[in-house]
Amino acid sequence: MTNKNLSRRALLATAGMAATWAGLLSTPAWADPSSTQLQAQLDQARADLESMGDQLATLQNALSTTSEALEATRSQVTETQEKIDATSAELEQKRGVLSDRMRSAYKGGSESALDVILGSTSVEDLVSRVYYLDKVNESDANAIDEVRSLTEQLQQQMSDLENQQSEQEAQAAEAQQNLSSYESEVERAQSYYNSLDSQVQ
16 A cells, blocks of 8 residues: 555545544533433544554554665665766776777887887787787777776666655655644544543543
């Protein structure tokens, strides 16, 4: 049962009981109810209180369940953000490694393209050296693609979690409002019961 169904049931029950109390309280001042009538009213008020107590417990459980789900989602949001930060840092690190290797291979240093060509002892050696450089760069590029893909997945997951968190926060606020409203109704019912009980005694 959803929180909305619970709140509708609670409001309908409250409205019915409120109408009952209104009828009982509208008894003319000159009418002096008998002890039998007072006892009947007291019994009805007690039954109403018991019913409201059950409904109150249902609303409290609904709020508790929603709050627990919200806290779990908030923990997931924090955990996912930490993963996003870690993968973003890894992505930048791998990009830096690839950039450094490309500069080293093609602009200078012991592994420059010119060194590869001049340092080769045969056509087969030249092909082997160029193939090695290409494979190293290809491996780095694949690693970057994997990390980028993971980062994008995590960012989508974060977006979904944030939407879920917003919905749960709205549900929790509604559940709290329903509970507070119903607690007020229970307090009025308790006061009415106490009044009747005092008269009967």
